Amino acid sequence: MNPSDQPRAVAALLPAAPLQDHPGGDSRGVLNVVGVHLYLERDGRVLLGLRHPDSAFAARTHHFLAGHCERESAxxxxxxxxxxxxxxxxxPAYxxxxxxxxxVHGPGDRPRMQLVFRARAWTGTPxxxxxxxxxSWDWxxxxxxxDRVVPYTRAAIEGIRAGRLYTELGW
Structure with a gap:
């Protein structure tokens, strides 16, 4: 196993954390998951990946290139x-x-802060x-x-195009 794959492998074995994370079970302490997403635009087209049919999240649906922060900056x-x-x-300078x-995707689910970053320049072809x-990666x-785009991905793209910085979904 590649050392960089170890946090993912360990996380996959752990049960989902309960909503009450605050010492003593106080629901005020529910921690938000932080997701990081890449918004790339080229000639009016946005890069989206088609999720694998066996994906636990958003199978057969288009989504940003994304991940969760793992003891690192966003x-x-x-x-x-x-x-x-x-x-x-x-x-990072770009x-x-x-x-x-x-x-929040549904009752009892952990809230998530989905940060969407634009890279003004990059190297390579997806x-x-x-x-x-x-x-696949497609523009x-x-x-x-x-038609099939993760709802918060679609909301973020619409927000970016409208010049809005913030959207709430599911609350």
């Missing part, structure tokens, strides 16, 4: 995930926060590097996205 996570998932080189989606998670017209 931008460091973005740079790491871009390389791991698609072979893209991102220089990254800017363009949208935040605060989402290639599938994790075929068990993503089937979609921002105003004609595929």
């Amino acid at each position: 931008v460091a996570c973005l740079v790491r995930e871009a390389e791991e998932e698609a072979g893209l080189g991102i220089d 990254v800017e926060l363009v949208h935040l989606v605060h989402v 290639e599938v590097r994790e075929p068990d998670r993503c089937l 979609w017209p921002a105003d004609a996205l595929p």
